[in-house]
Amino acid sequence: MTCHEAREQFSALVDDALGAGERAALDAHLATCADCRRELQRFRDTVSLLHAVGPIRAPAGFVDRVLETARPIPWPRRLVRGLFLPWPVKLPMEAAAVVLVAVGVALVYRGTPELQQAARLETPAPAIERAPESPGPPGPVLMSREHDAARESSGARRDQAELKEQARALAKTREAKDMTERPKASESQPAQTQTTDQTIAAGPAPAKTPERERPSSDVEMRQKMDRLAVEPPAPATAGKLAARSEAPRAQAPPQATASLAFAPSDVQGLLEVGDRDVALRQVAELISRLGATETRRVDGTSGPIVELTISRESYPELARELGRVGRWRTTREPAALPAQVRVMLQITS
Amino acid sequence: MEGHSSDDASLVDRLRRDAPRAFEDLVIAYQHRVFGVALRMLGNRAEAEELAQEVFLRVHRAIGEFRGESKLSTWLYAITSRLCLNRLASSERRMARQGEETLTRLASREIGPAEEMERSELETALHRAIAELSEERRIVVVLRDLEGLSYEEIAAALEIELGTVRSRLHRARMDLREKLERFLP
Numbered sequence: 001m002t003c004h005e006a007r008e009q010f011s012a013l014v015d016d017a018l019g020a021g022e023r024a025a026l027d028a029h030l031a032t033c034a035d036c037r038r039e040l041q042r043f044r045d046t047v048s049l050l051h052a053v054g055p056i057r058a059p060a061g062f063v064d065r066v067l068e069t070a071r072p073i074p075w076p077r078r079l080v081r082g083l084f085l086p087w088p089v090k091l092p093m094e095a096a097a098v099v100l101v102a103v104g105v106a107l108v109y110r111g112t113p114e115l116q117q118a119a120r121l122e123t124p125a126p127a128i129e130r131a132p133e134s135p136g137p138p139g140p141v142l143m144s145r146e147h148d149a150a151r152e153s154s155g156a157r158r159d160q161a162e163l164k165e166q167a168r169a170l171a172k173t174r175e176a177k178d179m180t181e182r183p184k185a186s187e188s189q190p191a192q193t194q195t196t197d198q199t200i201a202a203g204p205a206p207a208k209t210p211e212r213e214r215p216s217s218d219v220e221m222r223q224k225m226d227r228l229a230v231e232p233p234a235p236a237t238a239g240k241l242a243a244r245s246e247a248p249r250a251q252a253p254p255q256a257t258a259s260l261a262f263a264p265s266d267v268q269g270l271l272e273v274g275d276r277d278v279a280l281r282q283v284a285e286l287i288s289r290l291g292a293t294e295t296r297r298v299d300g301t302s303g304p305i306v307e308l309t310i311s312r313e314s315y316p317e318l319a320r321e322l323g324r325v326g327r328w329r330t331t332r333e334p335a336a337l338p339a340q341v342r343v344m345l346q347i348t349s
Numbered sequence: 350m351e352g353h354s355s356d357d358a359s360l361v362d363r364l365r366r367d368a369p370r371a372f373e374d375l376v377i378a379y380q381h382r383v384f385g386v387a388l389r390m391l392g393n394r395a396e397a398e399e400l401a402q403e404v405f406l407r408v409h410r411a412i413g414e415f416r417g418e419s420k421l422s423t424w425l426y427a428i429t430s431r432l433c434l435n436r437l438a439s440s441e442r443r444m445a446r447q448g449e450e451t452l453t454r455l456a457s458r459e460i461g462p463a464e465e466m467e468r469s470e471l472e473t474a475l476h477r478a479i480a481e482l483s484e485e486r487r488i489v490v491v492l493r494d495l496e497g498l499s500y501e502e503i504a505a506a507l508e509i510e511l512g513t514v515r516s517r518l519h520r521a522r523m524d525l526r527e528k529l530e531r532f533l534p
Contacts, residue, residue, distance in 0.1 A: 011523075012519070014522075042533050046522060046526040046533065047522060050490065050495065050525065054472075056385035058380040059384070062376075063373065066401075066405045067372070067373055
């Protein structure tokens with residue numbers, strides 16, 4: 001046995017955990033090796049020091065604190081738990097609660113004439129929900145938030161293209177009426193809506209004006225953007241956008257006909273670039289990189305129009321990056337931005 | 350722990366029957382040992398108390414699962430050791446340990462500042478040396494040399510082989526022997 005092998009056995013020797021054979025071999029080595037005997041003694045002394053370490057006592061009040069924590073729950077609470085916690089009981093009750101809420105919403109909807117009137121305006125035909133039955137626009141319609149909620153809760157999903165088509169049809173209808181009743185109205189800016197926190201006064205869809213009468217791209221963009229404002233946003237945001245328009249314009253027709261009104265974008269602007277397609281890809285990359293969300297995209301005659309939502313913190317970087325993509329100038333930019341900034345930009349060349 | 354077997358069997362029986370004061374007796378009997386292991390492993394009194402409470406709550410909930418194949422004390426040490434090692438292995442704990450006070454301030458009993466001043470240099474060195482061991486060696490030394498468990502009990506508590514207990518204990522003691530060299534006669 002070497003010294004190294006002998007010393008590997010010291011721990012077991014001290015604890016008397018060696019087998020008879022191992023013990024005999026070790027003893028034989030120790031009998032002839034003074035270094036290992038001395039080393040063994042130091043090893044024993046070390047273990048003796050460890051055994052002399054005093055015990056640790058738990059802090060005062062420990063038992064009480066444990067008992068307090070482990071105390072059984074009083075029987076009334078156990079009874080309540082027994083009744084309500086088991087899944088076989090809990091699940092049906094939750095299902096019943098969902099049904100009750102749904103029934104409640106339906107009752108509120110049926111019992112509120114304003115909601116039904118608004119719905120009728122949006123659903124002229126069984127197949128198509130929104131096209132008006134008659135060219136004459138009805139009186140002002142108030143769309144309450146309950147209406148939005150009812151629409152959402154009923155799970156109505158509107159096809160974006162279909163709605164665009166309906167909005168255009170509505171605009172054409174009103175344009176025809178405007179031409180006969182108020183010819184100058186077609187040249188006016190489309191009316192924007194005025195809202196309060198509780199209700200959204202529905203404004204008319206913008207009149208569709210021939211493009212040749214709008215030589216300025218700013219005008220065209222505004223027209224497009226206003227049209228977009230009438231179209232529903234993505235389903236996730238539908239009903240949540242509050243219209244924050246400026247004061248109603250004098251040219252606005254007194255009768256509000258359109259059934260939809262959404263907030264205009266917080267920031268609007270033009271991005272003049274050399275290649276629209278390249279710029280569109282760059283904008284898409286920017287949206288992705290900055291954590292923004294593209295909510296809509298429309299092909300305008302002067303170029304694609306992109307609407308996106310971005311956090312207030314990331315907006316300055318977006319503006320900087322847009323300046324690198326092309327010549328970015330805003331046509332609308334409030335002094336104070338909301339937490340989530342809606343940006344609408346048209347890419348022109 | 351020796352000599353507690355019959356008491357433990359009675360205590361386990363009372364615990365299973367949910368007898369009055371059975372759980373309280375268990376906590377009273379083992380509070381210092383459980384807390385001691387937790388403190389030596391974690392090095393922080395508040396964290397050690399929290400962990401010791403968790404040990405007893407687990408025992409309270411799971412006493413029905415205790416089959417009596419090992420001693421009650423071994424079962425308690427097993428739960429304590431496992432919780433300590435799990436906590437030490439957690440990433441949160443590893444982050445928190447940076448800057449944490451060392452185990453050198455471990456108190457063997459509640460003492461005042463004056464008495465602490467008089468604590469021997471040896472005791473401080475011992476605590477520091479133990480604290481500086483790796484976790485897997487430290488738990489073996491704590492269970493063997495400070496708590497007095499046998500190799501078999503340590504192997505059962507840590508769910509490791511007997512040979513592993515033996516080698517880890519030997520390495521730990523050799524480490525300590527080097528660290529405590531100047532205190533040896």
